[in-house]
Amino acid sequence: MIIDGIGQGLMWACLTIGVFITFRILDIPDLTTEGSFPLGAAVTIKLMLSGQSAVVAMLCGFGAGFLAGMVTGLLDTQLHIPSLLAGILTMTGLYSVNMHIMGKANIPLLDQKVLTNYLPETWDVTVQTIVIGVIICTIVVALLVMFFKTQSGLALRATGNNTTMSAANGIKTNRTIVLGYAISNGLIAVSGSLIAQSNGFADIGMGIGTIVIGLASVLVGEIILPAKKMVWRLIAMVLGAIVYRVLLTLAMNVGVSPDDLKILSAIILVIVIVLPMIQNQYRSRQQLKRYLQKLNLNSGVKTDE
Known part of the structure; x- marks a missing residue:
């Protein structure tokens, strides 16, 4: 069952990486996720049914998600709609777009x-899923690491850190933010494409709750592998997605109903948000305690003199 969770986590x-780009790098809560995820699934399945290969269909799914992210980015930067509302508007519009693409709800x-x-038929389905997941994650991480070393990638990171300072240094921040939205939702659409292929169908409601899944996986990854270098931060996102899905798989195997997975996801998210706060408070108390002990010790030494 853990192996199944690893395979699903890689899908x-x-x-998770897409949510990481908007949530951590750009510091933007983007709800487009819940529309671009089924968009990637819908485009992929529809193209595969029309005779396209899985690879071509998935790349087209990425392109569709990329465009969806651009729409949110333009609403945010050009029309000055707050990022949270811009994501909700795009997500709402994508519901109709996805219905038109699929023609029906499923x-x-x-x-x-x-x-x-494309892998040997003698291999177990779970093994095939893990191999495909590892290949795709390796390609995505490698491409993003190279991208973040380019001028555009560095501009994206700088914009997320300080938009005002970046603009003062000549960076076209609006264009950079739109690019961040686009790449993020393109990757989210790829994940929707992979899940649709794994499940064997695309469903209009499959994007519900994906933002919670993404945020929980990001936070779990940061707890497992806290890092500053981009390559390790991206690897941490992959690990976070795997651990999160393994936890859900274990929960289902101990009797948790599939209907309760959404609330379980919310509980996990609350835990991974609160846990670092508790750890920081504990460290602060320990540091204060050591400081007071040192202060008392020094005071005692001076008194003896």
Whole structure:
């Protein structure tokens, strides 16, 4: 069951990385996630049913998510709509877009060849899922590491750290923010594409709660592997997605109903938000205690003299 959780975690890793880009790098809560995730699934399944290969369909899914992110970015930067509301507006509009793409609320994949079918048939399905997940995550992490070393990537990170200072130094912050939105939602759409292929269908409601899943995975990854270098931060996101899905898999195997997974996700998110706060408070108290002990010790020495 843990192996199944690892495979599913790798499928969700692109979602986690996408949420990481907006939430951590740009410091923006982007709810477009819940629309771009099923968008990637819808585009992929529809193209595969029309005869396109899984690879081409998934790349088109990335492109669709990229465009959805651009829409949110333009609403935010050009129309000055608050980022949270801009994401909600795009997410709402994408519901209709996804319905038009699929034609109905749910479309099955039927007998089309998915990514795992390119691997030897003798391999177990779970092993195939893990191999495909590792390949895709490796490609995504490698490409992002190279991107963040470019001028555009450095501008994106600088804009997230301090928008005003970045603009003062000549960075076109609006363009950079739109690019961040676009890359984020493109990766989220890729995750939707992978999950749709794994499940064998695309569903109009499959994006509900994905922002909670993404945020929880980001925070879990940061707890597991706290790092400053971008390559390790991205690897931490992959690990966070894996651990999160393993936790959900274990919960289901001990009797938790699938209907309760959403509330379980919310509980996990609350825990990973509160846990670092408790740790910081504990460290602060310990530091204060050591300082007071040192102060008392010095006072005692002076008194003896």
